[in-house]
Amino acid sequence: xxxxxxxxxxxxxxxxxxxxxxxxxxxxxxxxxxxxxxxxxxxxxxxxxxxxxxxxxxxxxxxxxxxxxxxxxxxxxxxxxxxxxxxxxxxxxxxxxxxxxxxxxxxxxxxxxxxxxxxxxxxxxxxxxxxxxxxxxxxxxxxxxxxxxxxxxxxxxxxxxxxxxxxxxxxxxxxxxxxxxxxxxxxxxxxxxxxxxxxxxxxxxxxxxxxxxxxxxxxxxxxxxxxxxxxxxxxxxxxxxxxxxxxxxxxxxxxx
Numbered sequence: 001x002x003x004x005x006x007x008x009x010x011x012x013x014x015x016x017x018x019x020x021x022x023x024x025x026x027x028x029x030x031x032x033x034x035x036x037x038x039x040x041x042x043x044x045x046x047x048x049x050x051x052x053x054x055x056x057x058x059x060x061x062x063x064x065x066x067x068x069x070x071x072x073x074x075x076x077x078x079x080x081x082x083x084x085x086x087x088x089x090x091x092x093x094x095x096x097x098x099x100x101x102x103x104x105x106x107x108x109x110x111x112x113x114x115x116x117x118x119x120x121x122x123x124x125x126x127x128x129x130x131x132x133x134x135x136x137x138x139x140x141x142x143x144x145x146x147x148x149x150x151x152x153x154x155x156x157x158x159x160x161x162x163x164x165x166x167x168x169x170x171x172x173x174x175x176x177x178x179x180x181x182x183x184x185x186x187x188x189x190x191x192x193x194x195x196x197x198x199x200x201x202x203x204x205x206x207x208x209x210x211x212x213x214x215x216x217x218x219x220x221x222x223x224x225x226x227x228x229x230x231x232x233x234x235x236x237x238x239x240x241x242x243x244x245x246x247x248x249x250x251x252x253x254x255x256x
Contacts, residue, residue, distance in 0.1 A: 002063065007081045010066025013037070014056035014082055018048040025090045025115050026052035027256065030079060032097030032121075033183055034148065034172035036062025039096060042245030043252060051256075054091075056082055058099075060179035067178050072098070072190050075183075076105040089113060092256055096120040096241055097214065098183065101190045107199050108192060118204045118252060121238050123214045124222040125193035148173045148180065157210040157237030168239070196225045203229045204255040206248060208236035230255065 004011045015037065018026075027047055029040040037055040047053045057064035059078055069075055079102060083091065092115050095103030100122020107114045142150075152169045172180075203226050207219045216233065223229050232251050236243040 004064075005082055005085050007059075007078055008066075009068065010059045010078065011064060012056055012059065012066075012078060012082055013063035014054060015044065016052070016054050016086060017044065018052040019050070020052055023051045024256075025092055026054055026088050027252075028079070028083065028088070028091045028093050029053065029055040030093065030095040030099030030102050031055070031058065031061070032095075032099045033187060034061070034152070034175045034180055035096070036171065038062070039239075039241045040094075043094070043241070043249050046249050046253070054083070054086065054088070058102075060176055067176055067182075069179070069186075070182060071186050072101045073105055076102045076109070080106060080110070083113075090115050092116045092118070094118040094120065094252065095122060097122050097238065098187055101187065101192075104192055104196065104199065107201060108195055111198075111200065114201050116202045116204075116256060117199070118206065118255060120206045120240050120248065121208055121211055121214055121219075122205075123218045124196050124225070125191040125218075126188055126214070127218055127221075144177050144180070145173050148175075151213075155213050155238040157208065157235075157243060160237065160239075160243060164242075168242070193222060193225060196222060197227060200227055202255075204232065204251065205229055206232045206234060206240060206251050208238055208240050208243065209233050210236060211238040213238040 002013050002015050004013050031039045037057045040055050059066040059069050093103040100119035149169045152172050223231050234247050240248050
């Protein structure tokens with residue numbers, strides 16, 4: 001059953017499953033923008049048999065309350081507060097999209113605590129040509145539900161079932177508007193590309209070939225800067241945890 005932790009005005013909902021002793025350091029799963037901890041259902045079911053696994057709904061997402069967060073670093077502080085509460089000193093970070101940005105922030109601030117890191121469909125700096133930058137800026141001016149629907153729709157590879165996409169659109173639209181729009185700006189402002197060379201932990205970069213939200217070339221630019229990185233490309237869009245859950249789990253299993 002999920003539990004909750006009060007952190008700085010928010011009630012963070014989390015799951016903490018699997019064996020505690022003799023199973024290696026825990027895996028910590030961090031979801032992305034407008035998503036929730038259930039993005040990791042396949043991975044949780046697999047790894048909880050042999051390892052301790054922890055996942056949470058970020059502030060203002062899923063079953064967690066709270067708003068007011070302005071930066072990726074503040075979300076990283078929430079994750080660390082949960083891990084401190086659980087007395088987890090070292091861990092393997094697995095972050096999807098914005099969750100990967102949070103993971104990099106933690107790895108840079110506390111490298112002694114991160115044993116390995118997996119970045120799924122994530123980057124260290126958002127880069128846009130002039131045309132796409134104008135489109136993204138203009139997209140914030142349309143009605144909120146249309147803004148969410150357009151962003152979630154384009155996150156999936158061509159051919160993914162429409163009814164499934166509509167389910168994720170509805171879930172994302174339930175995220176408070178303040179949280180959605182503030183963190184949209186926080187992701188666009190996020191930039192640690194010039195610092196990723198400081199991240200010395202083994203890192204797996206898993207990316208969807210058809211990802212148009214955070215395209216593969218941007219990930220490869222980041223990969224070049226990592227001292228110890230493995231790259232895996234999977235035939236999917238931006239939502240790898242739900243588009244190709246078994247392939248992602250296999251990649252994680254081999255890496256950890």
